[in-house]
Amino acid sequence: MDERKRKLLKAIVKDYVDTAEPVGSRTIAKKYDLGVSSATIRNEMSDLEDLGYIEQPHVSAGRIPSQKGYRYFVDYLMEKENISPGEISAINNLFSHKLIEIDEILKESCRLLSHLTNYTALVALPHMEGDTLNYLQLLLVGMNQILVVMVTKNGLVNNRVFDFQSPIGPDVLSQWEQHLRQKFLKMNIAAVNEKLLDEMTKLFAGEYENPAAVIAKKVQAGAMTGGSDNKVFLVGSSNMLKQPEFQDIDKVKYILELLEQDERMRHLMAPVTEEDVNVSIGLELPYAEMKECSLVTATYSVDGKIIGTVGVLGPTRMAYSRTVSMVDYVAKQLSDIFKIRNKDS
């Protein structure tokens, strides 16, 4: 790969990203100043094709970048694109507005990313692996409900309501609270979530003769942050339909179906620790349905500990430079937000 080939590949990627049409040698010769004629470009293109960086949809069409070509572009050719002042202020504006809850911040980030990039945006909620229980309190709510309030080290609040049939006195309650604190404080929050129900059941069982009768109903109520542990926000999946390469319903159908599967999206957004921003192109993604898609992700973290991921999914023919900048910036802003939130706790 000499310099001219790199310039040529860069031009091909750029033009194809812009136009979504296969790029011919004459187009390159006219639009990009490589200083050589279309015939030379033809020869070079032939070489690039042999090397696997570009391919031809059919013999009389221009060339399009291959997955390998995009990879090379992203790794070596792409220039950093600055975000326009207007866009920066749009993002900052969102984050300066502190009086909204954490879910809302993330959802808005997602919406914003989708809007700015015109692709599909994903945000994985802070996952609480590694987060520990810092505070636990039992409250008697109404006559027959115990509310368990828990706060984690990272400041996430977590409720559960337990219904039961016989009234419970305050003395018993504080005794239970003591017990639960001893057992669960400083414990990993995932483990707590898992074991709390068991433990409550044991408490009920120890206090009353027939546990099955007493805890006939146990209902968790209220929004439980534990539930959002695994959530992934998704905004702008309809943006996929705007892409010229996805005008075929059958192509896009499988992608949209995939996007609806939370489990898979969680997998997709599982943090990759290597770098700040990660770009996965085509078949590098774990699902074959997405072979014509690329995903740009970045993690956000607190104290160097990764707690969540933001990402943008688009066609492989993606404006990589711009998208990387956006995702990177939003992730950094999120990290800042969380830093501020945790300073006092």
Add this chain to the structure above:
Amino acid sequence: MDERKRKLLKAIVKDYVDTAEPVGSRTIAKKYDLGVSSATIRNEMSDLEDLGYIEQPHVSAGRIPSQKGYRYFVDYLMEKENISPGEISAINNLFSHKLIEIDEILKESCRLLSHLTNYTALVALPHMEGDTLNYLQLLLVGMNQILVVMVTKNGLVNNRVFDFQSPIGPDVLSQWEQHLRQKFLKMNIAAVNEKLLDEMTKLFAGEYENPAAVIAKKVQAGAMTGGSDNKVFLVGSSNMLKQPEFQDIDKVKYILELLEQDERMRHLMAPVTEEDVNVSIGLELPYAEMKECSLVTATYSVDGKIIGTVGVLGPTRMAYSRTVSMVDYVAKQLSDIFKIRNKDS
């Protein structure tokens, strides 16, 4: 509309729903036992077209039901379709599993509805208009955070975290708690959500000299049920792409874009009080983009008070009978769930 015309219209709707192809007179004569020949059916069809119940895509095609035709079918011709035992048990299974939180129940209902009907399912979260505050407590969490725990009459739990900079003593806290209880208990929950921040600000301001400096940051954290007040769950929007009438990207693009707009979905799912199950066909829906869609909704309620809506959105060529049964049954099950949840509170 004599009996024969009604039978004919019914047959046309049924066949078109099944095949998605315009229905010809010969098809009807062969597949449905109306006891007359295709020629007679042709004459009757011509009448039905004059009456506006069916229409012809072009002169040499069969007929398809018009919006008016579907309306007539839904209002007068549709027979109640029983849900199969397998499906009933699938639904009951979901609801018997009580150990999941309220959001999860609704989300799962949505998923189930979409899966059973193969259309797009929507569930509007219980809106808390009319729900009042029943319980309020302040907890000191960490050194610099107050956690406000609220429980509504309907049993929904609601948290907010307020950060501040100087430590607060337990005496002040209980004084504030007193004040907030006096002010907010029994108040409409929407009003509480709106005014709580103001009130907290006032409390801070009364206690310290320079409020601006002290409450430099106020961050609401944790999952706040108030936020879910307006949420709408949506599952299976990719099912739209499976419908033969939506093979055209441009048609479906606008619909999917619409589905992504929470505000509009909320509007779409705003309860209609008239009946148990409501069917909106084509242009009866508030958005012109959905002129080829139909929406079946049902409300779920507690003590006769409507608290939320479930719905299924599909093409106007929808299996109305089956869908109505499904939506109705799920809504009733949800009402039951909420009845159980509220019995003790």
Add this chain to the structure above:
DNA sequence: GTTAGCACTCTCACCTGTTGAGTGCTAACC
């Protein structure tokens, strides 16, 4: 009122020829 028969209409699928974009190759040029 019902039905068989028939002419008519229109879509759809298929074929065909044309156009234009773009290539690869060759031979000439610097």
Add this chain to the structure above:
DNA sequence: GGTTAGCACTCAACAGGTGAGAGTGCTAAC
């Protein structure tokens, strides 16, 4: 030896044309 002009060749896309098939409306007979 690299570069370029020229040219033959390939193929997708488009437009126009044709035939088959589905379905209708109308008419006349039952």
